[in-house]
Amino acid sequence: MKLVLATHNAHKVVEVEQILAKLGVADLSVLGYDGPEPVEDGITFAENALIKARAAYAHTGVAAIADDSGLAVEVLGGAPGIFSARWSGTRDNAKNRELLLAQLADVKPEHRAASFVCTIALVDGENEITFTGIWAGRVAFAEAGPNGFGYDPIFIPEGLELTAAELEPEVKNALSHRAAALEQLASYLKHL
Numbered sequence: 001m002k003l004v005l006a007t008h009n010a011h012k013v014v015e016v017e018q019i020l021a022k023l024g025v026a027d028l029s030v031l032g033y034d035g036p037e038p039v040e041d042g043i044t045f046a047e048n049a050l051i052k053a054r055a056a057y058a059h060t061g062v063a064a065i066a067d068d069s070g071l072a073v074e075v076l077g078g079a080p081g082i083f084s085a086r087w088s089g090t091r092d093n094a095k096n097r098e099l100l101l102a103q104l105a106d107v108k109p110e111h112r113a114a115s116f117v118c119t120i121a122l123v124d125g126e127n128e129i130t131f132t133g134i135w136a137g138r139v140a141f142a143e144a145g146p147n148g149f150g151y152d153p154i155f156i157p158e159g160l161e162l163t164a165a166e167l168e169p170e171v172k173n174a175l176s177h178r179a180a181a182l183e184q185l186a187s188y189l190k191h192l
Contacts, residue, residue, distance in 0.1 A: 001189070003122075004031045006056030006066035011149045016065075016182065019173050023186035035059035045069065045082060046130045049121035054128075063124035065185065069177060071151045073100070073114040073139060075107055081117075084151065097143060097154050104139055112138040116155060116164075118177040120185050129188065133180025137164075148172060 005013055017030050038055040042048040045068040052066030070084030080087040080100065088095040104112060116135040121128065136158040143153040145165025152164035157175060164172055173179055 001025075001027055002029045002031055002062055004033050004056045004060050004062045004064040006033050006035075006052040006064050008033065008037065009149075012067065012178075015169075015173060015178060016067075018169070019179050019182045020186060022173070023183060025186045025189050028189070031060075031062065033060070033064075040068070040082075042068075043082070045117055045119035045132070046121065048082060049119045049130060050123065050128060053121040053123040057123045057125065063122065065120055065122050067118050067120045067178065067181065069116065069118035071100075071114055071139075071155065072117055073104070073112075075111050075113075076103070093150050097151060100139065100151070101142070101154060109138070109141075112140075114139045114155065116151070116177040118181045120178075120181040122185060122188070131181045131184035131188070133177040133182070133184070135175065135177035135180065 005016055007013065013032055020028055020030065033056050035056060038051050040048040040051055042051055048068035049066050053064045056064035056066060070081050072078040072081050085091055088099040114137060119130050119132045121130045137156050140154045140156050140163055145153050145163045147169055148165040155164045157164060
């Protein structure tokens with residue numbers, strides 16, 4: 001079975017391949033995507049994931065998966081949410097983290113709850129289905145850790161004292177919001 005992963009983010013391609021391999025989806029090949037990026041004008045993670053998966057399927061003719069993910073901070077009413085990748089007005093991860101930390105500078109530790117959310121859409125020409133994973137935690141006061149990408153250096157998963165960027169990739173890939181959504185996708189694919 002082949003799936004096109006509708007992203008130009010090399011980090012996501014590697015992460016998705018590693019997670020699906022560990023979930024034991026037999027004979028699955030995840031292909032990179034070199035097509036155009038559609039306008040993500042949905043108002044939910046699911047809508048944006050479907051927009052990207054539909055575009056990849058239309059461009060390649062191969063079953064496509066896409067994810068839309070972000071960080072939802074409770075005290076900010078769920079923001080940055082679907083705007084996570086461009087929270088600072090750019091797609092610069094460091095600037096996005098810097099802005100979010102500045103916005104939360106005076107927020108007490110007990111009010112810094114946040115969750116990473118990932119919705120994965122599968123479009124294969126006959127079906128369109130979504131799977132959502134949530135990784136609860138809180139926003140740190142400062143960046144820490146060399147691993148990961150995006151908001152990983154400022155996200156402390158529930159039950160841990162390390163940021164997601166301080167976790168070894170295998171540990172993060174077992175716990176993350178993307179892993180939870182991919183586990184649901186893997187279960188679906190195994191039953192096909």
